[in-house]
Amino acid sequence: MASDFSPPPELRYVQYHSSKETTYLSAIRQLISQDLSEPYSIYVYRYFLYQWGDLCFMALDEKDNLLGVVISKLELHRGGPLRGYIAMLAVREEYRGRGVATKLVRMAVDVMIERDADEIALETEVTNTAAMKLYERLGFLRSKRLHRYYLNGNSAFRFMLFVKESTGQYGGEYGAAQLPPSA
Amino acid sequence: MADMSKLTIREIHSKPAFEKDDDGSVADQHPAWRPGVARDITTGFSTAASALTTGQLVKDEFFTLFEAVGALEIMDPKMDSGHLRSGETLEDDYDVLRELLPEEVIGIMDQLLCFEMAWHAGHPLSQSLFTSLYLDRLLWPEPKMLEEARFDRSKVPKPENKMLHLVLRAYCLSLVKTCDFVHQRISKEHYYEEEDFVSNLYHRNLLTQFDVVEIHHMINEALNYVSKLTNISITLRDALVVRLELRSYFLSAVQFDEIIDDHRVPWWERCLRLIPALPKTTYLGMRVEASFSIKIQRRLASTVPPRPMVNMSFDEAFEQLTKLCQNGKDAYRILDYRGGANLMRFIWAYQSRTPQPSVYIRCLMQAMVFSEMRVLGMMSFKELILDNLREIVMPADVLLDSSNFDVEAPQDPRFHVAKRMDDFMATAADRFLDIFRTLCMNRSRLRRILCHLVLEWDNLQFDAENFDTELRKYSNEAPLKDANSSEDLWAFPLSSWAYYHKLQQMEWIVQMGFELDVYQIDELGGMYWYLQYLISTRIQHLERIRTFTTRRLTRISESTLEEKAAFRRSFSFLDFAILEASATLSFADGLSCLFSFFAHLRLVPAPYHDRPYSTPEFRYNLRMRPFISISLPEVPSYQQFAALISLRMPDKNGTYGSKVKPAQSEINQQASQMLELAEQSLKAARREWEAVSKANAETARCQGCEDWWRTSVKNVMRACINANIVVSTAKKALANAGTGDARDVLKVEMVESAKGYHPWWIVPKISAK
Numbered sequence A: 001m002a003s004d005f006s007p008p009p010e011l012r013y014v015q016y017h018s019s020k021e022t023t024y025l026s027a028i029r030q031l032i033s034q035d036l037s038e039p040y041s042i043y044v045y046r047y048f049l050y051q052w053g054d055l056c057f058m059a060l061d062e063k064d065n066l067l068g069v070v071i072s073k074l075e076l077h078r079g080g081p082l083r084g085y086i087a088m089l090a091v092r093e094e095y096r097g098r099g100v101a102t103k104l105v106r107m108a109v110d111v112m113i114e115r116d117a118d119e120i121a122l123e124t125e126v127t128n129t130a131a132m133k134l135y136e137r138l139g140f141l142r143s144k145r146l147h148r149y150y151l152n153g154n155s156a157f158r159f160m161l162f163v164k165e166s167t168g169q170y171g172g173e174y175g176a177a178q179l180p181p182s183a
Numbered sequence B: 001m002a003d004m005s006k007l008t009i010r011e012i013h014s015k016p017a018f019e020k021d022d023d024g025s026v027a028d029q030h031p032a033w034r035p036g037v038a039r040d041i042t043t044g045f046s047t048a049a050s051a052l053t054t055g056q057l058v059k060d061e062f063f064t065l066f067e068a069v070g071a072l073e074i075m076d077p078k079m080d081s082g083h084l085r086s087g088e089t090l091e092d093d094y095d096v097l098r099e100l101l102p103e104e105v106i107g108i109m110d111q112l113l114c115f116e117m118a119w120h121a122g123h124p125l126s127q128s129l130f131t132s133l134y135l136d137r138l139l140w141p142e143p144k145m146l147e148e149a150r151f152d153r154s155k156v157p158k159p160e161n162k163m164l165h166l167v168l169r170a171y172c173l174s175l176v177k178t179c180d181f182v183h184q185r186i187s188k189e190h191y192y193e194e195e196d197f198v199s200n201l202y203h204r205n206l207l208t209q210f211d212v213v214e215i216h217h218m219i220n221e222a223l224n225y226v227s228k229l230t231n232i233s234i235t236l237r238d239a240l241v242v243r244l245e246l247r248s249y250f251l252s253a254v255q256f257d258e259i260i261d262d263h264r265v266p267w268w269e270r271c272l273r274l275i276p277a278l279p280k281t282t283y284l285g286m287r288v289e290a291s292f293s294i295k296i297q298r299r300l301a302s303t304v305p306p307r308p309m310v311n312m313s314f315d316e317a318f319e320q321l322t323k324l325c326q327n328g329k330d331a332y333r334i335l336d337y338r339g340g341a342n343l344m345r346f347i348w349a350y351q352s353r354t355p356q357p358s359v360y361i362r363c364l365m366q367a368m369v370f371s372e373m374r375v376l377g378m379m380s381f382k383e384l385i386l387d388n389l390r391e392i393v394m395p396a397d398v399l400l401d402s403s404n405f406d407v408e409a410p411q412d413p414r415f416h417v418a419k420r421m422d423d424f425m426a427t428a429a430d431r432f433l434d435i436f437r438t439l440c441m442n443r444s445r446l447r448r449i450l451c452h453l454v455l456e457w458d459n460l461q462f463d464a465e466n467f468d469t470e471l472r473k474y475s476n477e478a479p480l481k482d483a484n485s486s487e488d489l490w491a492f493p494l495s496s497w498a499y500y501h502k503l504q505q506m507e508w509i510v511q512m513g514f515e516l517d518v519y520q521i522d523e524l525g526g527m528y529w530y531l532q533y534l535i536s537t538r539i540q541h542l543e544r545i546r547t548f549t550t551r552r553l554t555r556i557s558e559s560t561l562e563e564k565a566a567f568r569r570s571f572s573f574l575d576f577a578i579l580e581a582s583a584t585l586s587f588a589d590g591l592s593c594l595f596s597f598f599a600h601l602r603l604v605p606a607p608y609h610d611r612p613y614s615t616p617e618f619r620y621n622l623r624m625r626p627f628i629s630i631s632l633p634e635v636p637s638y639q640q641f642a643a644l645i646s647l648r649m650p651d652k653n654g655t656y657g658s659k660v661k662p663a664q665s666e667i668n669q670q671a672s673q674m675l676e677l678a679e680q681s682l683k684a685a686r687r688e689w690e691a692v693s694k695a696n697a698e699t700a701r702c703q704g705c706e707d708w709w710r711t712s713v714k715n716v717m718r719a720c721i722n723a724n725i726v727v728s729t730a731k732k733a734l735a736n737a738g739t740g741d742a743r744d745v746l747k748v749e750m751v752e753s754a755k756g757y758h759p760w761w762i763v764p765k766i767s768a769k
């Protein structure tokens, strides 16, 4: 790991705002799509950024180059709990392993908590050790495994974090029953 | 590095890529398109758009994340499948009518097989078989008669070029017809779209309307032609023959009909005999890459981005095909019915094979378990439930007497018994059936569906109590007296039955958590503790059932041979279930102690310690969520849980809460006591599993799946022996450590569930430093 290097002091963490679209959106898209086999359309980014810009954080260097980004949302989950959802997270390869992603996620989570979230969820590929380690360290648990979740056929873990006393109800996560239909 | 990424744009009408999860549904709110008069809106649109700033989102309430993910950017070559790069042509220039060498035909056949297996493995046709220009020519435009399904779509058939028009065509048509049967089979059963299988046919018809006999006729013609060829080598000729024959057998094996018996087994066996010849001759083939093209996708589906061909190697495809045929052949063993417990055992043993049988096979099994209102093609669902009730709780019980159901006179009490039993079975039927169906789902789904199903069984248990109370007056049941409170104790057979199944499902949920690597290291000790807690509840319950069954037997003055046999069967079930449960309990208990021991010495992270955003209690609650609303057995509160599994562990800073860190000697002392407990349980587990393994097939309810079940038990025993070795290694090391820090002498490494001896028993690796 490159963690022997201390983070460059110039690194800044900035909350996104729609007014910053022209400056950062294309860099965000580029950073995120690096690890994608298929790009998201512009609408996906705008869907998140326009509605939950305050839940998006960017790591910038002294020249305002984008080094890392987290994009998320916060909504009622099927009419139940207020659920935060971390949709995208990426850090430029050369800057990984220095806690940049951790810092970004923490900032997003802090805002979610401030805005009264009950729980926070996300998915990650079962082989993504770095991401899993990061979330587990913060207190997330794997709540279920999702078979062949990604287009490449890989499976995912759903990660969950309760940030409030749970209502104790077995609803939300497993919600509406999806039993095989009776033949 | 991997990432969330590959989750990406999905086609409209498919699930959203984010938070995609079938526990909810995606409303489909696209208004239907209606033809109307075209109107130029450019000016109006530009004016309206100029009032917006960049990045401002205009959307109606129906524009969800799902729509956003489904949206495409036109003219972006990565998203717009219609986009042509400069110089790129729309169509391929491959000539499907060109003369083919026999080597090329073999190459094409083997390539097609790879794509066929990729489709079976869950990839869409558009990225697999439908990239073949040959198949495309046969299937589009849609042939109205089989005669039209030809490479040369012109009216005048040319007699020459038989390698193409006769041999390859017969191969392709039988391949397509095979896919048709496979597709029909899967579509009729329960599976998860995209996750297990992509059913999209892109408006192509897989020769559904044509009679399979005609296809067989064509293969025979082709075989006839090939076997008479003298101008090619014998090896080449044989390679072609094997491929054609295999198509014919495979087609017969998967042929879709409603008859549930084992008459298709010989076809699977024939496939299995032929398959080994394939890899021996695949080297003869010459690949014809140009006959496969991704450009066909443009005509298949315009609403998705272009996606690459799936590359499955021949070796992999061969392996898949072999497994498919082996599993296909084995699946029919299920038809030999030996009672509900045996049936459940069979499906578990069969579905636990690694890799899990493919979706086609899992659907085939579902169809055998239940279709056309018959179980295994031989009995009604009611008979299955009745038999299971007799086996577990009510042997030779008047309430279940088959003749009750024939009584028509309402003044006869048996009439009322039958009516109530019918009502109960109607309530229980779907839930009971769901257990069997659920076991046929992919492993991740299995665990998740069980989380729902167990709630249904909790309700069923409750409903069953009312039936029990009502039926009591007809069965003449005399209560037992509780020794302490002298309270009346009733058997509650129906709700006992439901409780038994519910408990078992709860255990499965926990066990599947181990198998799917859902638990983190620091949770393992607690989860094995919870498992043993559930099992000890089930053992108590089994013993309770046994008590009431024994009592009922003693009350029958002179039992008939039939009654004796029924009771014997039930006792054999109960006794073996208790034995197997005890063995499982000991192992779980032993591992729980072992992990506590490791945590105590900080060889693995302390369980449930504080994390920046979470308390141990919150995480415990999250973990227990599937069980929290189940009435019985109650989930222990975190405080109880923590006390029970002695979570007085050092936290991550090495301190013990507010308490001063105890001396290392004291820590080691406590640790060795924990290790002692682990050792006792694991030794008992070893003995008990040994006893389990000695049971005969009838007792162990593993008839028809004895080989698989014994292998599985052997693996559990190996895991158990391994755990015992870990204990003795730890013991020695601890003795060496004296009053020093155990971390200086011992190292513990986790093992992924799939890499251990048995996926339900996670035994860490340990080594002395």
Ligand SMILES: CC(C)(COP(=O)(O)OP(=O)(O)OC[C@H]1O[C@@H](n2cnc3c(N)ncnc32)[C@H](O)[C@@H]1OP(=O)(O)O)[C@@H](O)C(=O)NCCC(=O)NCCS
Pocket: A001, A003, A035, A088, A089, A090, A091, A092, A095, A096, A097, A098, A099, A100, A101, A102, A103, A123, A124, A125, A128, A129, A130, A131, A133, A134, B001, B002, B003, B004, B005
């Ligand atoms: C996942 C990702 C965002 C992490 O960014 P990062 O800034 O390196 O993360 P952090 O430094 O905050 O933390 C990562 C942790 O994982 C560890 N880690 C990184 N790579 C690892 C690996 N291959 N194996 C084990 N641990 C690894 C790091 O050491 C660090 O833990 P530590 O602090 O205990 O050492 C980054 O790797 C990335 O952009 N990946 C591609 C996109 C992606 O996967 N996104 C996540 C989608 S959910």
